[in-house]
Amino acid sequence: MQTIIADRRAFARALDLATSVADRRSTIPICQTVNIVANGALRFEATDLDTFATVEIGYIGEPIAPFALKGPEKVGRALRQLDSDTVSLSALVDVAPGGRPDLRAPIASGQFRSSMATMPSDDFPTQAPIGHEEFAVDLGQAELALIARVIPAISTEETRYYLNGICVDRIDEWTYRFVATDGHRLMIADVPLPGAVGIIPDRTVIPRRFVNTVMRHFARTKDAVRLTYGRRLLENKPDKGLAPELGGAPLVSVAGKVGPARLALTSKLIDGTYPEYTRVIPSTFAHTIRASRSELLRAIRGLVALADGKVRALKIEAVDGGVRLSTRAIDLGDGSFVVPAEHGFKPETMIVGFNGQYLLDCLTSLRGEEVQFDLDASHEHAPAAIHDPADTAFRCVLMPMRV
Amino acid sequence: MQTIIADRRAFARALDLATSVADRRSTIPICQTVNIVANGALRFEATDLDTFATVEIGYIGEPIAPFALKGPEKVGRALRQLDSDTVSLSALVDVAPGGRPDLRAPIASGQFRSSMATMPSDDFPTQAPIGHEEFAVDLGQAELALIARVIPAISTEETRYYLNGICVDRIDEWTYRFVATDGHRLMIADVPLPGAVGIIPDRTVIPRRFVNTVMRHFARTKDAVRLTYGRRLLENKPDKGLAPELGGAPLVSVAGKVGPARLALTSKLIDGTYPEYTRVIPSTFAHTIRASRSELLRAIRGLVALADGKVRALKIEAVDGGVRLSTRAIDLGDGSFVVPAEHGFKPETMIVGFNGQYLLDCLTSLRGEEVQFDLDASHEHAPAAIHDPADTAFRCVLMPMRV
DSSP: OOEEEEEHHHHHHHHHHHHTTSOTTOSSGGGGSEEEEEESEEEEEEEOSSEEEEEEEOOEEOOOOOEEESSHHHHHHHHHHOOOSEEEEEOOEESSTTSSOOEEEEEEETTEEEEEEEEOGGGSOOOOOOOEEEEEEEEOHHHHHHHHTTGGGSOOOSTTGGGSEEEEEEEETTEEEEEEEOSSEEEEEEEEOTTOEEOOOTTEEEEHHHHHHHHHHHTTOSSOEEEEEEEEEOOOOTTSOSSOOEEEEEEEEEEEEETTEEEEEEEEOOOSOOOOGGGGSOOOOSEEEEEEHHHHHHHHHHHHHHTTTTOOEEEEEEETTEEEEEEEETTTEEEEEEEEEEEOOOTTSOEEEEEHHHHHHHHHHOOSSEEEEEEOTTTTTSOEEEEETTEEEEEEEEOOBOO | OOEEEEEHHHHHHHHHHHHTTSOTTOSSGGGGSEEEEEESEEEEEEEOSSEEEEEEEOOEEOOOOOEEESSHHHHHHHHHHOOOSEEEEEOOEESSTTSSOOEEEEEEETTEEEEEEEEOGGGSOOOOOOOEEEEEEEEOHHHHHHHHTTGGGSOOOSTTGGGSEEEEEEEETTEEEEEEEOSSEEEEEEEEOTTOEEOOOTTEEEEHHHHHHHHHHHTTOSSOEEEEEEEEEOOOOTTSOSSOOEEEEEEEEEEEEETTEEEEEEEEOOOSOOOOGGGGSOOOOSEEEEEEHHHHHHHHHHHHHHTTTTOOEEEEEEETTEEEEEEEETTTEEEEEEEEEEEOOOTTSOEEEEEHHHHHHHHHHOOSSEEEEEEOTTTTTSOEEEEETTEEEEEEEEOOBOO
């Protein structure tokens, strides 16, 4: 009998990685499955029709015909409960001989035997990987972490779908800018990528779901991951010339090792025009406020907790030697907190309001000891730039709220 | 100004403990509040009209008038974010002088100032504690843990409300029996309580919500907690005799230390007749099966994961030198697992089915290395007794399922 054998932990991990991309609530049954192919490597494929995942691990044994496994999350959970070192997968068995074929996949591990429902592998919407790379770069942990800092500002509002991702711009020879905004706040990370080769067009927008999936799986890997931008190769047709024909819309792909498996995630890009965000970045500042980031965070966390679910506006006023942060929750009370700060205002001459949660996201994405607010002369209406004076790589721009 | 000062951590912890009993979704606004009284100790009171909680911590300062604090969970969360050692509470301030009174409680800690909405303390349904103890016992960690083992079997079905709790019976001089059942399974813990004084009537039913609240707060305390059963004292009326008059239905109370606070939880008992559960405990057994608990758990966890959400029946068959557990999820596949076991059956002569989740709960509540199933001669229809042969304190009775 044709049987392949793989490491149980690696198999369960690979199945889980693929399952996390499969869409369990999809109305298309094949999108709930994981396609399993043993062909040189044991490959698990899954897609929600936006992101396509392939996970590869090693195996030994005779090749078996590919199949799409139903209920992959249940198989993964069952395998994690077991304690045998290996798992074996045998050729499909038809459990309804004579009738409509009902092919089951025999999966066994130690004393565990199962026979799982499948769908035909031919129906699985397998997608070819990027064949023609137009841009490629290796991202280490530091680069991934810096890009991840802009994620809180990505819009989740569907009407401005072109904001539902991270915009990539090249700003000099080897520095790339990653931008996210939802119209209320803007976060910018400038990441030096000296190893990048090729060209990624300015204003390329990488979808939020793909970014989140990438960060979820790769945020704790030790090895660098490879980000590529490009197109598929189309199949050769005899009446065309020798040059390979490129297919369809541009794609972005991130691939790397996750534990015992190699994971590649590929997605289409957002097809829309990212707005001219540079126009909202203030360039001239009348005033600055400097304070300790941890003290501000403590004050804002306390006040946001107090006003939770009622109001979100946080008022900031200049006082002697500091700023007073305050919030007012109708019917529930109000709170204030004075934080020492350096500023050039006379007491009581400056009042500005921000959304407390947005301010919290912004201060959490910053990393340093100190934080600086740059305010316009008309600070009540113009956006504020918030950054760490010791770190020029990350910046946040926040629209004020009327208070 | 009248102000009291307390330890910030103790205050936040006490407020959280009380808030956990307050009913945030109650349609009665006062049940969403925590009543705060500074009178010898700083007392926090909360109730969902079933359970009544009082939490006490120390304080220093002048007495202030009691008040019911609105949004207590928000105040607690804000206080946890701060870093000052103390918190101060001042006399209420009317923020709408001249109009309808709107009394606010000034709560401050370090640079944090707040003014929280209140309701009149007189409206708070404060309940007197048990005044006449009919039964009292100290429960240590071991006793609480043993009682907690029957919790999974408590019924959550409202129609048979009298099963929604733990039934207490005295079975000999100093052993008390704690029983829970939902009609499908029955769990019994026999707990020696030599220090118990007084009498608790047989078939006293302690409500599930109260049991869960007690376990949540006291399951990790080092000190023993005191369980009491009794009634309130009614207020003396001049036309009555000298003996104190006892009031209302019997109550159960559990009190003890939780970190810096002293917590007392009091509840009414379930007013219904607990069924004659002893009749379903099988007494004569034709067969026994013995197996390793951890191996059975591994097999059942794997099979339950595989069939998750589809079917719940788990089939157990005698095979040579063991038992085969199997499950079948329609449209999704099936699985089996052979576990070594000692039994007196000829292979293929015994088949019995159980609800997989119930069997899992039962094996999880057991503690030992080994587990023994006692089966009737008509094992397919009669309940099975499941227990640890080395531990007579805990037992489980499970109804079979047709497979």
